[in-house]
Amino acid sequence: MSAPVQHGLTEHSHGAGVPLQIRSDRLRSSSVADFPQITKTQDLWRYLDADQLKGLDADVLAEYSDQVSFSGPAGVSFEWVLSSSAPVGSIGLPEDRVSAAGYTNASKTLLVEVAEELVSSEEIRIAIHGDSSSASALHIFISAGKFSNTTLILEHTGLGVLSENVEILVADEAKINIVSLQNWDKGSAHVSAHFAKLERNSFLKHTVASFGGDLVRITPIATFAGPGAEVELNGVYFAEAGQHLENRPFVDHAAPNCKSRVTYKGALQGDKAHTVWIGDVLIRAVAEGTDTYELNRNLLLTDGTRADSVPNLEIETGQIEGAGHASASGRFDDEHLFYLQARGITPDEARRLVVLGFLVEVIQKTCIPSLIDSLTNLLEEKLNRN
């Protein structure tokens, strides 16, 4: 349960003094009106100012009308359907005001259906490219049919102020590898709630990769609805001056004999670069045989950065395989630098080596070679900028 000792790292606080709400008691609703106006006094929003949301907390948002393109192998269908029609809304209900605003104001939903038993190495791609800063709403529903095995990349670029809800159904025995990449231009704000439901013996690998955007806040929720399923929630982020990158993964162990692994790593560089990681795991009374571990690590490369990191574990049964967490945020250490320099490596190269090694480990877990290459290059560019 304790963080492994690592040089130059400080252990996380266990939420001392913070009123912790029981995760299962949290309000869920598709109605914006059910949620109060956002203020810093609310636990869900305590790490940012409402004006950073650039209007996403309003009651009325525009329907997202910028470019959404998609492609995929045969056996994958894409269709815009009315958000009032099934299966939209069957996986999860919003847990916060911005998500509810997105939910209510997106009248249509992009329904992506992977046929049963489809096994394909060709990636499914959804590319969202914005060129407007008006606050808007988008809803996506991804359905991975029984026994299917696919990979999906959801990419966000350009300028956008977006409330996005993504529902993910992983049917019995299905496997899906999903990457949500946020590489927005300056001036963008993106708040996205992912709701994943894992049915019997299914597997979801879910990676959040956040690099560009003034504000990016992703809340992936994975709920086990059948026994024997497994989820990997991974995240990688790099916050530069003025950026706020927030991740709030939640694993709801609501079925027995399921396994979850949560691994988020981030680096921060530049004045007022801010990252937040709140990792919730709930093991319900029914979830005997649960095996869970969550980890968050942050590397502070310069002064003036801030990384908040809070793991929360609620356990309602003692009959589990294992439950643990580790969280630590540390500086890029002078002693690391000295050690590498003492082997002839220049200070710039030393920083590059450490940061890339630290973050690429998470990117490699996606097992998508083209993405690993492009994100590694992206990180190198960012490091060279400093």
Add this chain to the structure above:
Amino acid sequence: MSILQVKNLHVSVDTDQGAKEILRGVDLTIRSGEIHAVMGPNGSGKSTLAYSIAGHPKYKVTDGEILLDGENVLEMSVDERARAGLFLAMQYPVEIPGVSVSNFLRTAKTAITGEAPALRTWIKDVRSAMDNLKIDATFSERNVNEGFSGGEKKRHEILQLELLKPRFAILDETDSGLDVDALKVVSEGVNRAHAASDLGVLLITHYTRILRYIKPDFVHVFVAGKIAEEGGPELADRLEAEGYDRYVKA
């Protein structure tokens, strides 16, 4: 033939009570192929000498010089010193998260020689150096020093010494914390590097034990920030018999 000269070196560190002088005028000359043992009690400044030569920013040189073949080492950055041929095997190597041993070794070798080593011969060189030091092959994929035992860390330091082929190696209490088997393995590594490339060695140690395996040409006794006595290997034998009491009480 290279020569490393330390002349009248004075070094201070900043403390809460202000600057504290640790080295008080050290003179030492090492030539290629020579093995010098620096011995002394705790707190005598042995490690400070090692770190000062390597250029650790914590140690401020207030007077004196360090010259490598006449070049002013004190004007060089830490990485420049390493590229000039100085190597420090550290007493407490730090863990570097996210950087694998193989990536680290290749990057360091590239930095030292100025070009990336040819992959095929490099992999072979690394493997045989690891075999010699009885380092398991899985080490390559582990992060630098992360989760290494004390003995593994020291063997990893000597692995770097053998692969990077410096002109002068400073071994800062490389023997501390090692059992006899590990001590032999590490000593053999130092002797191999010494024989292979006419390496000059500055061996810093608290105990005489390692001198049974690495034979010094010169022994210097370090007390209160300077060299109190110098001699040949016989001085180490005398220290083994008498300890440091004679110097400390004097």
